[in-house]
């Protein structure tokens with residue numbers, strides 16, 4: 594797998610930028626979930642955002658889960674970045690779609706997600722209690738919502754851009770994003786230079802389409818700051834489901850529910866929400882599970 598995720602830092606150490614070419618990740622997602630154009634953009638952006646948030650945790654055994662519940666036609670959108678940096682996700686209504694946004698002619702992600710609800714971020718650090726932050730959704734366009742999450746919940750000045758370009762035949766042309774975080778102590782001068790850089794940048798998908806690498810995109814954000822690459826890695830869409838995990842999910846249903854399922858069907862099928870893999874459990878296996886401790 595080629596390196597598609599990069600972490601860069603300004604020479605003075607005050608600004609970190611992660612950038613990703615998530616085209617293959619979103620292509621894989623579209624093949625699994627058969628998403629509509631707008632749903633591809635919504636779930637694709639959330640997956641890209643999750644990968645970037647995970648990139649900021651690198652070196653720590655943490656996973657990040659994002660849950661976007663805005664009351665729009667797509668339902669709830671889920672994305673997880675595991676401790677290995679790989680991502681997976683799903684949405685309730687992958688086929689939901691809307692006409693292009695009349696204001697700008699773009700995919701109307703904000704309306705598909707909706708703005709009547711919350712973005713929940715769960716960081717699991719392998720401790721007893723995960724860290725949970727929740728903010729009201731601002732635009733449903735996702736990059737703005739992630740930026741707002743960092744500002745409100747973690748008090749970290751952040752800039753985020755996410756993009757998914759969908760071909761007319763619904764295949765994914767390009768996808769990617771970047772995230773910038775300023776460490777405490779950034780001067781007014783530095784902040785205004787960063788703002789200038791950001792205002793000069795084209796959309797992420799335009800830059801990727803032009804052949805720019807994640808490193809080149811990150812360096813464009815940090816233009817004038819003598820940036821260096823901290824590390825590069827390859828991340829992909831990857832589900833880590835297993836028969837054992839599904840058994841735990843079933844076990845969680847409780848004894849009564851398991852007995853009912855066993856009496857209704859000779860075989861119960863469980864489908865993984867993230868990768869659509871099917872797991873079959875016989876009535877006998879369900880009854881054993883109901884009896885087990």
Ligand SMILES: [Zn+2]
Nearest residue numbers: 832834865868
């Ligand atoms: Zn799976």
